[in-house]
Amino acid sequence: MTQPFDWDAPRPGEVLGMLPQTADAGLYFIGQIRTPYARREDCPHQGDFDGPECRIEVLAAYQPALLGLEKRAYVQVLYFMHKARRDILVQTKRGSGEAFGTFALRSPVRPNPIASSIVKLERIEGATLIVRGLDCLDGTPLIDLKPWRGPI
């Protein structure tokens, strides 16, 4: 039996910071994201517009806020990486041991673990978006949706 890999243990050379005692602002989870990725090791390294369909389930209370989004081909999704540590300021690569500051990485580990992904919108069914291009864990809390107007 091998030990399961501990995603949360700091690696040699990593620098931990002290987080504040209290938050400066609050987030509301406005829905959840359903993907085929149940465990961190299942997640692809980044999303792919030709990848599997994923579902973004918006809470019924926020459904009116989707009006007009169906006309967009691409959507920016902000979500909260609720399984990630928030206190590592310098991270090292698993293979090389090379050190990078957290803000020079797109790793989930960061003081405010908010991810931003651009997804391809296939369709909207009620309060659920069917999209391609996500790489996050199944059950990830949704924070925001915005039309994407930048280049693809």
Next chain:
Amino acid sequence: MTQPFDWDAPRPGEVLGMLPQTADAGLYFIGQIRTPYARREDCPHQGDFDGPECRIEVLAAYQPALLGLEKRAYVQVLYFMHKARRDILVQTKRGSGEAFGTFALRSPVRPNPIASSIVKLERIEGATLIVRGLDCLDGTPLIDLKPWRGPI
């Protein structure tokens, strides 16, 4: 004397939602953004890579997390639009009265008023980034910095 414009008053046709009583997660402000825009009416409609230099002042406690970011030409900045209402689900355009869901707009007014901007990194001085491409109010709280790897 004309009345000052009330940015916060809902317009006819707008739909208000009920926000939860308690937050689901907390944000830490990791610094602040200094721009030439003191009032909302001073902010350009969107950022411009040829616009004025702005300063992103990261708190000293998080400075180690900048390691390696100086090599990047473009940075994604997440910030908290602390002056915006959070409870409007359908918004109407000031001129036409046309209605759009909040998630079909990039307006600051949204349940979680987090903005995402891509900026051009000019240089880093200590814990301060000098950048171009921001359109936010002076004093806006900073939430996150990530290297931008997408197309520009």
